[in-house]
Amino acid sequence: MTPERFEYVAPASLDEATSTLRDLGDEAKVMAGGQSLLSLMKLRLASPRYVVDLGRVPALNYIRDEGDAIAIGALVTYAELKASALLRERCALLPRAASVVGDVQVRNRGTIGGALAHADPAGDLCAAVLALDARLKLVSTRGERWVWAGEFFLGMYASVLEPDEVLAEIRVPAIAGWRCAYLKAARRPSDFALVGVAVRCRIDGRACADLAMAITGVSDRVFRARSVEEALNGRELETALIEETASRSMDGVDVSGDIHASSEYRTHLARVYVSRAIRAVGAISGPPTPSV
Amino acid sequence: MGDSTRPLESDGVFVTSQWVGAAVPRREDARTVQGQARYVDDIDMDTAHVAFVRSPHAHARITAIDTRDAEASPGVLAVMTGRDVAAATNPVAPRGITASVTQYVMAVDKVRYAGEPVVAVVAGTQYLAEDAAARVHVDYEPLPPVVEIEEALAEGAPLVFEEAGTNVLLHDAFEHGDVAGAFRGADLVVKETFRMPRFSSTPLEPWAIIAQWDPGTGAFVVWSNDQQPGRTAINVSRTLRVPIDKVRYIIPDSGGGFGIKLAVWPYIVILCLLARRAGKAVRWIQTRSEHLLAGTHTPEALIEAELALARDGRFLAIRVNSKENDGSFVHTAGIYPLIKFAVIVGCYGIRATAFEFSTVVTNKAPTVQNRGVGKPGMTFVLERLVDLAARALDLDPAEIRRRNFVRPEQMPYTTPTGEVYESGDYPECLRRALELAGYDEWCRKRDALREEGRYLGVGIAAGIEPGTSNLGYYYISRGRPDFLGSVEGAMVGADFDGGITVVTGSVDAGQGHATTVAQVVADMLAIRPEQVSMSTHFDSATSPFAPHSGTYANRFNDVELGAVVAATRKLRAKMLRIAAFVLGVHERSLALRAGTIHVEGDPTKAVSFQEIAAYAYKKALLLPEEIEPGLREIAYYQNRAAKVPRREEFNIQLTHANAVHVVVAEVDVATGFVTLPKYVIVHDWGRQLNPGIVKGMVIGSTVHGIGAALYEEFLYSPDGQLLTGTFMDYLKPVALTVPRFDLGEMESPCPTSPLGTKAVGEGGAITSLPAIANAVEDALRPFGVTVTSLPITPEKTLRAIRGARVI
């Protein structure tokens, strides 16, 4: 419970942060809410020589209406996402996912930037931003670049972020009126997802349109459930189709297993949650025991 | 404070009836919740810090240890290896086992579990100590580990203690009554093999120790959160090779014990050695990771059991064979079985019992007596068998229990093994629980919801919660008497201003002892509880304590309060003598009221406690010769119901509360997730001294049981690595997963405890396990599922539903 010796650096601006990172190279680690980083350091699983705290960079803390998008600063906490009236109205998936992360303490400290940069294979927000086709702004002294959420995650705790880059902003589409759901299976409410399913869609007449689904907790990274999206878009959501789609949703996925859920059980659970998530956006009450 | 003056009954305990039985708010709470409690780590003292190098292997020979880099590390004051420990100490003395084995408080030449301390490092700060510990180089030659019970028992299994020649360090079998005859004559035998998980209580504050050494006197002062200073004083003295009086124990506030802090003492030995070696006081605050890895667990058990019945559902005999994985700590190995078999018949009039047990050692972490010590497992097994029998006979689970309960008119009832159930009305307890739960209605609801594809089940369990251990039961197997009975001490006095002060031999680990003691003393002396001050800090230099002293086995309400009552009586008698002298009347004509003693019928002729104290101390010269100065009385107390345990007559515990839990469980049969929409408890707690504390205990311990029933298990890989090393993987129940509890009322006073109280601290953790299991099994009846193991995890449940049929 005692980290190895490190130096603490607290830049006051994004510019200062990026130049600090450039100077310190890969011996430095950015800290936002510290909810993942500090645990790793206390267990001595991570021992950065420098900790660069973004907490004093006020310019990274905002939720802004940008017309067809909402811009979110990397330092916005789960609690702030959950409470944001703008997001609730225009992009309800994000506050919903944020509200089931960890516990109150974690939600008060943990940030959206940290959650994505950490690229936890069971991260709740990772699934939400992926289902939303969010865009992520990465900034360094070399300049800034935008990447799609779909390109961001590379694997377990791995993303395209370079050591000298800061994730500065997340842009999610404004999708007021769309249906969305985030369903999470966890042993206890404060636990990481055994399976988390983020989904959003429009209902166009009777057909389902622009359905996007992302799944977390199941594999070495969050992923889009393409087979589900293809099967459902343009179709009317009804029980037989949902069950059939859900039952095939894990085909070809390399499902991980651990002490809380073997790969076999997790596969089953994922199918059940895919089905339940589709029902949720389709407002279809089904049998409490889906046949998948 | 009442304004009526009540005459003092010469042999009555209480002179007022104002406080005992009232839900007086806990005086401990304000400081605790405001962060003002003083735990070991809050002790403001300049100390060095300790870090341990722990074995990465479950089983290995230590071929070399190189401490040179560590010794050269910044701030390092001392480095100590297992061999250093072996040179300076005696091996750990086993209690329960018969095999002769040698083990020291640190690993010597061989490691027996992953996490065993191999080297200890002392440095100026915790950071430097950890840094230096990382620079100790240990070479290991890995040995094949034995992890699970079955492996340890297999032919040719690697041996955890080679010198024992076996991994079974204790085996014994007992039979009471005509078991074979009962099984022969039975109409039905239900038989099953059950598995209890390895779990723990994981108190909020892990172990914590500061040790200081005085080179001038060779004496140590130890601050720790030990739960049982009496035995610790003996263990540390024997192991450290110093007389008992050379170690002073101070126990400040403790953040929960639950039995887990009965095993702090080996580390006290280590810290004492380090303090002496470093020439400086040393501090060790166990981390959560260390606690889960190398702190103590409840042993897992594999239990074969069968129950013989008559056609009408009467239980004729029970037979149990239990194998326990006691890990690798010889001191506590073998402690579980006999205390667990003390409740082999539960609440029932079964007249023939047979049990056999094996204490198995493996390369897992040490075990220690933990909340309920084996009784949760025994009750799980018995109450599962009862439900299986009810199902086989197509009897309602409530009805089959009713037919077999020990009846109130049989009290006091002696079980075949010699336990004496002093009082109670088990059928009535069940009746109240069923009524409070709305049992029939829930059964109807369950049947109706099944039509809609929802799976609810109603579970009932009845359990005995014994209190106050008649210690030394383990020598029934060893054949050598050791500890007997249960003794506790207390000192009650008046300070120079007449304020009442209490010092106890037991320690508080969150139970609210000071609150309860103040209520009792207040009613004995006709004062307010606020006028009674009691330090919750134990100090062996001033606390009257016995080798049994400590807080475990629900003994506070019995023997500690017995000692408090006895010491208060002595004090009261002396105060009356002084008052009689001052007022010039006979003691018998005196009464107590509001901090004064006055002539009965004439409150104006009074002397205050303050004045009495002045006579006792400052003006003692004025006292007649036959009254000794001072106002401070010590008393020791023991529960006289204890008999010397024998093979024929166990008498292992001395009070017996009972409880019925009725639980509704709902299973999501698509995922295997279980929720508990309804939870009812009727716990016959004997007389309640403080209903707030009593109910808090019952609820808290039930939550602990929910943990073992649904969440908690220490899992190991096949090579003996702990897989549940953090609270992300070792799952405790949390507020959001705990149901609301509806508690009924039931008070059958205990005739053998001084105030009529019975145990409340463990019962929830005992009775909840089968109640929840029975509810889940009932919910899954359409799938033909049997629950034989805990915890009931979603994955196991789903597998059972989808064909495996067994959880």
Ligand SMILES: Cc1cc2nc3c(=O)[nH]c(=O)nc-3n(C[C@H](O)[C@H](O)[C@H](O)COP(=O)(O)OP(=O)(O)OC[C@H]3O[C@@H](n4cnc5c(N)ncnc54)[C@H](O)[C@@H]3O)c2cc1C
């Ligand atoms: C008890 C507990 C329960 C939890 N439960 C859940 C849960 O249920 N679901 C869930 O999804 N998560 C859960 N988490 C993890 C939590 O979501 C973390 O808050 C999150 O992963 C990290 O956010 P943070 O702001 O605290 O980042 P930090 O811990 O500060 O940093 C995490 C990583 O991201 C990097 N980083 C942070 N910000 C930036 C940035 N702006 N640019 C570049 N790199 C950056 C850091 O260098 C570090 O590598 C839990 C954590 C705890 C302690």
